[in-house]
Amino acid sequence: MNPPRPPNAQFERPSPSRFPRLRALLALPRRVWAFFTEPPQERPLDQALEEAIRHPDALWEHLNALRRHLFRAVVVYLTVAFAMLAAVPYLLEFLAQPIGGVQALQAIEVTEPIGVSMRVALLAAFVVTLPYLYLELYAFVAPGLYPRTRVLGLFLMPLVLSLFVAGMVFAYRFFLPVALPFLLNFMGIPTVPRPASYIRFVTTLLFWTGLAFEYPLVIFVVARMGWVRARTLWKQWRLAIVVIAVLAAVITPTVDPLNMLLVMAPLTGLYFIGAVLATIAQRNRD
Numbered sequence: 001m002n003p004p005r006p007p008n009a010q011f012e013r014p015s016p017s018r019f020p021r022l023r024a025l026l027a028l029p030r031r032v033w034a035f036f037t038e039p040p041q042e043r044p045l046d047q048a049l050e051e052a053i054r055h056p057d058a059l060w061e062h063l064n065a066l067r068r069h070l071f072r073a074v075v076v077y078l079t080v081a082f083a084m085l086a087a088v089p090y091l092l093e094f095l096a097q098p099i100g101g102v103q104a105l106q107a108i109e110v111t112e113p114i115g116v117s118m119r120v121a122l123l124a125a126f127v128v129t130l131p132y133l134y135l136e137l138y139a140f141v142a143p144g145l146y147p148r149t150r151v152l153g154l155f156l157m158p159l160v161l162s163l164f165v166a167g168m169v170f171a172y173r174f175f176l177p178v179a180l181p182f183l184l185n186f187m188g189i190p191t192v193p194r195p196a197s198y199i200r201f202v203t204t205l206l207f208w209t210g211l212a213f214e215y216p217l218v219i220f221v222v223a224r225m226g227w228v229r230a231r232t233l234w235k236q237w238r239l240a241i242v243v244i245a246v247l248a249a250v251i252t253p254t255v256d257p258l259n260m261l262l263v264m265a266p267l268t269g270l271y272f273i274g275a276v277l278a279t280i281a282q283r284n285r286d
Contacts, residue, residue, distance in 0.1 A: 073133050080128050085118075091120050106193075112195055127168070159217060163216070164211070166210075168209060172206065219278050221281075223282050234275055237275070245260075
């Protein structure tokens, strides 16, 4: 026989401990505050390596966390890429404007338009999902950062997207109009480009130029972490010019020195901007 219930039992409020989701929701502000205020656990490198060898389970926990972040990033990226297939005709027309439109391209293979569409969709999906990809990377490395660096890393997300888009805009507006006439009329031989070769050329150029524009931000972050010194960047600027010239020769698909200089100029400016940002980051770190 069940014991009698008290008269006010039906008015008893449920305890938050009975509802895990409610308890997690109530604890969310405290967890966010702790995330941005609690310092990381500091240990010497030799001690950390020794502990990882003795207790490999801790290392597997980090690898599993990295696997979860990568899995979510890949799923979101592929989902957005599939959705961007609907916008491929408009994006393809936009990318083909420097050459005179899509009608200036001529496909010679049956499956060529499919490969072109996938390539355009993948590049567009990377641009759209770049903030989310950055957040996944940030969520993985943030527990090992200092509180001020965590806050700074969160506010750097719009700058990451802005620099990447700025690099793509530079390649599209300034580099393509100069490089394409030289490539299409080299040696006086008329050229009818294929969609696969043209889109491969354009998307590769846009992607790597966008990544190159992330250089100042990367230098600022590594200088903030103490991995590079601003004095070294200022001292080795001549060597950096040589390396930039080699990179410009690799990125530039033509042998025209004008196009090479067109790529070297912004890369050189980005190097010195990165040196200035490294100086600021080093002062704050000191």
